[in-house]
Amino acid sequence: MAGNSFGTAFRITTFGESHGKGVGVIVDGVPPGVPLTEEDIQPEMDRRKPGQSDLTTPRKESDEVSIQSGTFEDKTTGTPLMMILHNTNTISSDYNDVLDKYRPGHADYTYHKKYGFRDWRGSGRASGRETAGRVAAGAVAKKILKDRGITITAYTKAAAGISCESYVPEQIEKNPMRACDPAAAEKMVKVIERLKEEGNSAGGIIECRINGVPAGLGEPVFDKLEADLGKGILSIGAVKGFEIGEGFGVASMFGTEHNDEMSAEGFVTNHAGGITGGISTGQEIIFRAAVKPTASISAPQKTVNMKGEEVDIVTEGRHDPIICPRIVPVMEAMAAIVLCDHLLRFEAQKSLQIS
Amino acid sequence: MAGNSFGTAFRITTFGESHGKGVGVIVDGVPPGVPLTEEDIQPEMDRRKPGQSDLTTPRKESDEVSIQSGTFEDKTTGTPLMMILHNTNTISSDYNDVLDKYRPGHADYTYHKKYGFRDWRGSGRASGRETAGRVAAGAVAKKILKDRGITITAYTKAAAGISCESYVPEQIEKNPMRACDPAAAEKMVKVIERLKEEGNSAGGIIECRINGVPAGLGEPVFDKLEADLGKGILSIGAVKGFEIGEGFGVASMFGTEHNDEMSAEGFVTNHAGGITGGISTGQEIIFRAAVKPTASISAPQKTVNMKGEEVDIVTEGRHDPIICPRIVPVMEAMAAIVLCDHLLRFEAQKSLQIS
Amino acid sequence: MAGNSFGTAFRITTFGESHGKGVGVIVDGVPPGVPLTEEDIQPEMDRRKPGQSDLTTPRKESDEVSIQSGTFEDKTTGTPLMMILHNTNTISSDYNDVLDKYRPGHADYTYHKKYGFRDWRGSGRASGRETAGRVAAGAVAKKILKDRGITITAYTKAAAGISCESYVPEQIEKNPMRACDPAAAEKMVKVIERLKEEGNSAGGIIECRINGVPAGLGEPVFDKLEADLGKGILSIGAVKGFEIGEGFGVASMFGTEHNDEMSAEGFVTNHAGGITGGISTGQEIIFRAAVKPTASISAPQKTVNMKGEEVDIVTEGRHDPIICPRIVPVMEAMAAIVLCDHLLRFEAQKSLQIS
């Protein structure tokens, strides 16, 4: 009902607020026997954490993950895996100035309308910090998938109006934009550094490729693989669009162009993006997400306070001028969770099939 | 697990195949006391049914809906509402020629990989006919929402490369494209009639506007209102993308442009599309979906058969050269189901709130 | 939310009322490839249907089950199985006399309090007729289980104060009480025939044995196998108690008596009833349920009407003086659904286990 869980067979429930004691996740449905320690999780946490470059918020969080349950002698037991990250750097006073104002582009107003009051410290549950739990769970999913040859790679495809023109996967983690084209990345950085100085922010597009997925994953009606991926990705704050394969490009294509023909070697093209009728084709799955400009900007804006009076607002806090580089690992995590869930469901169905 | 249900508090489960005995739906969670007869449902069924114009498949289905349970003296009782539409026109022989071939753009190959075998008659469960149950359930949701002043309007925004340039809501149901711009509709019809003659098909974009939604609907983390809308829409066959508000346009916007400022009269702009942080703002909700060209085309294509041999395929059947006009009511139905579900959840939370 | 579904991986949703158009069920999660026709289901329906003997209501229902979806060429396809039984004998006028009175022992009063009004015809959804859908779904589950050597047998263990003293399984279906001891059955029949003449009714105990279950089914915490069995059985109207193994007898046992020791040949005793820590031991699972006397009796009783006025009531209708014989197949059905669900979940977990 309250929507803090995601997944069916591999199911995560996140908890925690930006400025509370910590954030974390319970993963239920982890198969027993998977070798797992904090060292498997921490590298993903580090990719998400603040303070990685000039383009990310200077808030410093060590983001050290601790496994509290679900493993024994460094293997999963099949019982719930609880992982927590304690908050260490929560300067609530940063928010004193905005506590009675609705920040434009933020969930302040809607939370107030929903709950009747709100945790004004760093957005509470609406903070990007909630995604730490997702990334921890995603690291577990990734490990299970990797064992079956399934890998997931996300990267910035476009940002601040600049698009990548090449795909150089080994360069992704080497530039602060996590862009797939190092030349485009350089240009992006320049524009965004300027925006940062102006107290402004930029949006972008993230693309994700999943390789090694066998044909047959996904359910035919509501839990289509693309519908579950779509929900997972759209549940990440700041995401305003999701498309798979040709995506919105299909609007000006013909059936003769879009249909993927087959030869004895398999599919000839992949306009569908690796999923047809909700079920994986065995090809690369490729999708994109639109990420809005960070709402927290220091340029002055007009808003109202809780009494409904018009006021000016300047969001001081510590924020990212573009959120794409830090959303990249979150997107991979959500994709991994969806894939792992459908893998479990596929295996369950297979195991009972009478042939 | 098998994914034939959708929704949490207002929950639907569809059943039935294109060429079986019938299709239908169970709706669980309908509040008691809602006046309801088949006459409330049938008009929506008629908007979805085949044979409405030259642009839709000539397959004739009366699509008469029958309420089998859940009402008493023309009111809902709070027990499960079962609605069924019997299949009356199922010419399986239409499919004799393709029964061992994988039709490009169809789910034939993926179903085979998933289930080990498949119902080759008219795509079975992957058929658009499955959506009849969704539309019936959506009609119930619409009625509940209308009672609270919430209305939903979808329409073709672009098709075959032609975009609407005006928004004339009263013209939508008056042209066979269900486009919001009658002049664009005329052009679309001309292009698509030509494509039909060539045995080809076209894609398009559908836009949906929801008015009268109070602020506060949606859950903050995984069940964000836009995530549930996204899943509902992406679970409709042929949909390859979903975006809300500025959608993919955010990629080249700045924070200063995208943030919706507030004045004493409320929000000044609506770039967010009526949802911020997963929760409705009280503004119009506006989203778009990309619809791929109909996969069934009579132009010859290359594929393989179940033995893996390369073969030519011509899909004779009876198909739509563009599916947008018939997806419009399905999209409204899914949007209505999501809104009704979140309305119930919102009311539940409110009812227990201690203030 | 509204609680008309049961099960996780093998999930049923029932619909329909006693005096509406029909009753039925959707089963989601049926593995593909199971040979299945109405002939597999009908025998179970016949065991549940009214009019089998002098001890059951004379209401005549052919109870012919029809599979409406989910099979193709007499095999399951993995898509939702919808089965329906049309109501053919619904004499609502039987209920004219009671329509504004709350029948003692019935759900009339509670439904009214819950929904604000009620379908007074034959109890609507609270009628035993709702269980027809469960029995149809149970027949499918039984078939899947039988294929793996798992069988389920329920029978009347005690009724009207008379207990069975022997266990003769082949006699169960040969006496109208479905009792496991033919001598006790004869005595029960005599007492109940007398009660019937007096317009009275009797209660009883049903016992159920499940054989062939492998060790390892069930989940360790909330979804313990006995907890899910308990819920399934307690969700059958008229059931007021559930116990497994020694059941309430444990209250006067010592640990040294109750603990089941093991030898090289396996467990020496089975006080636990085949489940320990929520998980099957591989032994026979044995449980019992308490069934209250049929609430509908023709002896005059005191009650109030909807205005709160004290009135006398005589329930004419057509009712069973004891419901045990007809609950036996319902209990088997619920047990089969729980076992099939946990079998699927067990296989799912096994399939992903890394060893």
Next chain:
Amino acid sequence: MAGNSFGTAFRITTFGESHGKGVGVIVDGVPPGVPLTEEDIQPEMDRRKPGQSDLTTPRKESDEVSIQSGTFEDKTTGTPLMMILHNTNTISSDYNDVLDKYRPGHADYTYHKKYGFRDWRGSGRASGRETAGRVAAGAVAKKILKDRGITITAYTKAAAGISCESYVPEQIEKNPMRACDPAAAEKMVKVIERLKEEGNSAGGIIECRINGVPAGLGEPVFDKLEADLGKGILSIGAVKGFEIGEGFGVASMFGTEHNDEMSAEGFVTNHAGGITGGISTGQEIIFRAAVKPTASISAPQKTVNMKGEEVDIVTEGRHDPIICPRIVPVMEAMAAIVLCDHLLRFEAQKSLQIS
């Protein structure tokens, strides 16, 4: 799937093992605005914790509960409430002697069969320590219920063959058995102290009364209030039976005896135990549970080890000769969680009702 969650609208997920870092719970669906601090929870934890009397295990755990998320300024925010209790006294070496032996009456064998290996330290997840999370969540539910005048009282009704003959509620918390009859309690203590010396254990019956429940709670089919209570109670380790109202006594009652008649003042009797047709009647809800003798006894028993060899076993550890007094608060907690869940669902339904 893995069954570590319970409830629908008020939903708990527990985590943690007996000898890991800690145990705890996430509660999702807590209404916002409930005043809540650790001081509301701790008294319930103290009622469950070990070492309260000579009849409980001498394992010392401070069982200090810490709220990690979901509150702000000592009020719930409507976001997930995470509560944790760190394990402080985990002497794994206690288990060295049994680590390769299956303890009779324990889940050692079944866990091994299910998962392929097991956490042998203090039963891992099968330990009674898992219930700490339930008690914490139950304390929250109790607080919400109390605000609406709903109170829950459980107590030992019978133990070691001795039954209570009076009901003196104010004496329950004053005797180490938590029995409702102080004279019976004294006798129970004597017998159990002797059993303790002999390395043996005893079973018992716990009764629970819920007062102040309005009529109308519960769902009519699978989620009957007694079915959900039954599942909740049967999911507590050591519980082998559940009965409501007259329970198994109904087997020798007549309809004329069992039916609860009504007068202008309301129900005349309460044989049903406060629930009819799955829905609360507004009367006291009364149910009982059978609790098996503690499986861990120090008297020597016969079993096998993991190699299948016959061995003797003596469970040294630190255990309770009877678990009833410590299960009393757990049973109240599970009852509170079920009631709170159905209260939320009832309110949700009411809020949308059209009248």
